Structures are given as C-alpha cells and as structure tokens.
Amino acid sequence: MANRIHDMFESVKASEELKQSTVEFLQAERRKRTAHFLRPAVYRTIAAVCVMLMLLAGIGGYSVMGTPVSYVSIDVNPSVELALNRLDRVVSATAYNEDGEVILEGLAVKGKKYTEAIDLILDSADKSAYLTSESDLVFTVAAKNRQKKRELRTGIENCSGCMEHGGESISADLGTVTEAHHHGVSLGKYSAYLKLSQYDETVTVEDCKDMTMSDIHHQIKEHEQDGSHQNGEEHRENDDDSSSSDEKHRNRHHNGEHE
Secondary structure, three states, X not given: OHHHHHHHHHHHHHHHHHHHHHHHHHHHHHHHHHHHHHHHHHHHHHHHHHHHHHHHHHHHHHHHHXXXXXXXXXXXXXXXXXXXXXXXXXXXXXXXXXHHHHHHOOOOOOOOEHHHHHHHHHHHHHHOOOOOOOOOOEEEEEOOOHHHHHHHHHHHHOOHHHHHHOOEEEEEOHHHHHHHHHOOOOXXXXXXXXXXXXXXXXXXXXXXXXXXXXXXXXXXXXXXXXXXXXXXXXXXXXXXXXXXHHHHHHHHHHHHHHO
C-alpha cells in the first residue's frame, strides 16, 4: 500500500516536470517563430540601406566624374575647348567655330585623359590641313590654382602633338572661362582678344571670332614692336636731359620692357 502511494506521488512529480519542460519548449518555439518573422524584416532593412548607400556613392561618383574643374582651350583657327574633371579626364569637348566642328567630327574623347584627347584632336587637325608651318597652335589652361595650371601645362607640353607642331601653352583665370563663354568664344580666343585689346581699344570680340590665332598674334607683335620703337625714340630724346630727367627715362624704359 505504501509503495502504491509513493508511486502515485512520483507520478505527480513527473507531471510537474513535464509541465515545466513543456513550458520551456513552448517558450523556445515562440522565440524561434519571433526570430523567423523578424529576420526577413531585418534583411529587408539592411538591403534597403545598402541600396541607398550605393545610390549615394553613385551620385557622389558622378559629381566627381561629371563636374568640370579645369579647362584646356586648343586654338589654331579651329577652336576647341576641353572641360576636365578632378581626375583630368574629359567631361566635354566643345567646338567654338565651324573648323572646330570639323576636327571634332567622329572623335570620341569624352572620358579620356586630357593628354590623349589632345593628341587625337591635333591628329584630326593635322589631317584636315589646319596645322601648317605658319599656324600658331596655342593651348590656354584655366584651373583652380597655379600648381594645377603648371601640372596641366607640363602634360600638354609633353604631348607628342604639341611638340611636333611647336605649340605653346599659357594660363588664364577660371573667371575668364565664364566671360569667354558669355561671348560665345573659346577661352584661348578670348584670352588672345584681351591681350590685343590692351593695345587696340577699338578691337571687339566679334572681330577676333573670325581671326586665326596667327592673325591675332601678328597684330599683337606689331603693337609691341611699335611700343619698343617709341620707347627707343624716348630714350634718344632724353639722352641730354638732367639727372632727374634721366631717372624718369629709366623708369619709362623699364616699364616698356615689363610690358
């Protein structure tokens, strides 16, 4: 009898353990179900964040690759201007006259290193007979600072096309680019106009639009030679002046050389 009662209590004890284990099992299953439902939501959130980051990276990359920060103008009579991004690759190539359109026709220079683009353009200009022994080939560079200008000019001067055709490079301010485009001319042509206008106030941008770089440079040289001749005459006229007059003469002569 005692054994039977003991067995009955053991049965009850076993039932309590079973209850406890059952509760633990159910809690574990609930956690699994919760994790099962939450996991896809977490994955979806992570995926959305990744897509957003990729889009932002793409926008940032386009901003770097697609924004012009420097300009190289190539002028003979054809006037072509290259806009470069921070990596010195061509963002756009613009022709500023019909001859420029001729040499750009069929050329794919966008995305290329600027030196490679220059050689392609000069090769096209050479084939179109724009580059002759009498032509002036001028590269005008505008960039954010002097160091960048020097860097770009060094690259240009080491181009095979520049060396072959005796090109020269000069620098300009970035603000000049905006002014040039406002007048519908390249940076190089506008810079040449500005220099000529220092000697001839009657010359206009429209006048220079139809002139080759050789024509503009020829007029500039004529004015410079006239200025040197006038300075020479002043020198001879003042040879017999007093010491104070001699000092004034030396200042004028020095200013003439500086210009």
